[in-house]
Amino acid sequence: MANFHYNPHISVDCVIFGFDDERINILLIKRKQEGKNIYALPGDLVRKGEDLDHAATRVLFELTNLQNLYLEQFKTFGSPDRINDPLDIEWVNSIREHPEVRVITIAYNSLVKVEDVEFAPASFAEEVLWHPIDKPQKLAFDHNDIANTGWAMLREKIKREPLIAFSLLPEKFTLRQLQTLYEAIVGSSLDKRNFRKRMLRNKFLVALEEKQSGVSHKPAQYFKFDEAIYKEDFAKDQWFLF
Amino acid sequence: MANFHYNPHISVDCVIFGFDDERINILLIKRKQEGKNIYALPGDLVRKGEDLDHAATRVLFELTNLQNLYLEQFKTFGSPDRINDPLDIEWVNSIREHPEVRVITIAYNSLVKVEDVEFAPASFAEEVLWHPIDKPQKLAFDHNDIANTGWAMLREKIKREPLIAFSLLPEKFTLRQLQTLYEAIVGSSLDKRNFRKRMLRNKFLVALEEKQSGVSHKPAQYFKFDEAIYKEDFAKDQWFLF
DNA sequence: TCAAAAGTGTTCCATCTACACCCATGT
DNA sequence: ACATGGGTGTAGATGGAACACTTTTGA
Structure with a gap:
């Protein structure tokens, strides 16, 4: 030292x-x-x-x-x-x-x-x-x-700023991961369909070509968080998710 | 000193x-x-x-x-x-x-x-x-x-906690004062009727008998903020005004 | 009687909530 | 073929936004 x-x-x-x-x-x-x-x-x-x-x-x-x-x-x-x-x-x-x-x-x-x-x-x-x-x-x-x-x-x-939650996720992630994260934060479970609907309204969530592999069920789509789109589209105070 | x-x-x-x-x-x-x-x-x-x-x-x-x-x-x-x-x-x-x-x-x-x-x-x-x-x-x-x-x-x-705004108002106040205060905080003007409707839903706002006097227009009702009712009725995170 | 602010309801639209079944994959 | 989690749509309820006139008082 x-x-x-x-x-x-x-x-x-x-x-x-x-x-x-x-x-x-x-x-x-x-x-x-x-x-x-x-x-x-x-x-x-x-x-x-x-x-x-x-x-x-x-x-x-x-x-x-x-x-x-x-x-x-x-x-x-x-x-x-x-x-x-x-x-x-x-x-x-x-x-x-x-x-x-x-x-x-x-x-x-x-x-x-x-x-x-x-x-x-x-x-x-x-x-x-x-x-x-x-x-x-x-x-x-x-x-x-x-x-x-x-x-x-x-x-x-x-x-207030749900954006920052993406700092906790990998570069590419599934909507299930995102939902589990939000559930851990709010401390209660959320409705899957409603959660997806709200989230996918946000253009900064972009679907990748890639899907999960090696899982023994329907593979999930990967998404990424596009910070540039986020900054363009949203004046900071205009959107609340909860 | x-x-x-x-x-x-x-x-x-x-x-x-x-x-x-x-x-x-x-x-x-x-x-x-x-x-x-x-x-x-x-x-x-x-x-x-x-x-x-x-x-x-x-x-x-x-x-x-x-x-x-x-x-x-x-x-x-x-x-x-x-x-x-x-x-x-x-x-x-x-x-x-x-x-x-x-x-x-x-x-x-x-x-x-x-x-x-x-x-x-x-x-x-x-x-x-x-x-x-x-x-x-x-x-x-x-x-x-x-x-x-x-x-x-x-x-x-x-x-998040509009409650604290009442610390800026006198013990008794009119809804107009309350609205002006919120307008000063959010930095834009609010619709009078909608503002009253939302506010009066909150039971912790209680109307006093007293009215304004000495003003050259219809005198306004005075209200007070009842902290006890506030604490009973609301678990902190359940209500958002904006 | 006039000026000035108080007080009051309704319609429309967007958003939230609740809810159940089929799909793609690995074992 | 079965188990597992992924993915999807609709109907009803709720809450927000827009909007104009009457009332009460002092001057």
Whole structure:
């Protein structure tokens, strides 16, 4: 690890969402401490002179080897006692140059295509894993609060801008994948025919020649999301899907 | 000004919205510097050990003498060069104990009923004024960016939770006031009959006995917003007005 | 009696909802 | 031939948009 100069007062934490065709997961990092597995959100101190968004982008890149991801700051957590578990305190003491200072953290949501992720050994992570967003898991620091808030904000956001959901899907996908994704987001099941009708009204969904193969049922059509058509056709606020 | 201990790295800034029955305004503070009037958003450094929300609440209280206001953190601004105007730098040098450190600011939106505000002489403000949100005005630091972002976020938010708009209205108000408010928010005019029909479907809008008086036309019915009925009747996500 | 804003209903059209069967493929 | 998920259309209900006149008051 290069010897960068860090600002000991500010960190970023990332809630990184991925979709595995069934449920929505977030990326967690695992550390071992006193024989226990401790899970946390990926994050890092901001460097001196570094922009906040840049710090988040850097964490994402170190972890997934990906750039140009969907990234949005959603809230800053700065309670004076956000580090209060003895294990967390001990850990902070062991790795930080200035463990005693109050650090506030700027939280970001990010969306990735799981197939693109190459888990990289990052300076701040011993092990990295996907964890279902709806399966409870105790996290370090105030990271449960951060993750829950991020998930709630993402759901709200996607209702207004369903476009961003495509950041979670592969380049080519079936309408079934798209529907399952939306169902995971809204938390209820949707009518297949109505869903297709609404979706196919959107010209930015373009059918590819290609179909599924190797499945033991009627193969599904693949689609892609055409961002250029999207930008042409829609002034941002004019369309709501829900 | 009492000698509190401040954390020189973190500040809060508040975009405080008020509605004067015609347009939406924000609170600005004015300082005089080299014979010029410099306008800025109200804000302050966070104190040592002080929670972020508390700092924002404190700024609001010092300025308006009001408590229990609608308050929502909307974004954190932390660009390393967010203070770059020579006048701003000079001013920071003159009032801060540690003028050289990078300070990131957590921005809050707040909604007040203008009639309740008692402008108070605050430690950080020489003069306080209402300024129309849609009238351009150069502000200090990155406050133009902050105010514009806050206004955009508020408009988005109110589309999803029109409820909060009532924080901008007096306890009793006419449907015309309510409509003008929504028109100011969405930025276009609405059909009177359709607006009333939709609004009066909401049982939390209750008609009072009282009517306007002293107006030289048919006096309007007063209404109030009943928060208890609102909370009973509506699971948060079930109703959209737009 | 005039000016000014309050208040009120209906028709038309677009969109949402509910719902059931045939199709293409692999085993 | 059967199991599996893909793909399709219609009818009824609902909600939004457009639109003009009467009412009440103060001056």
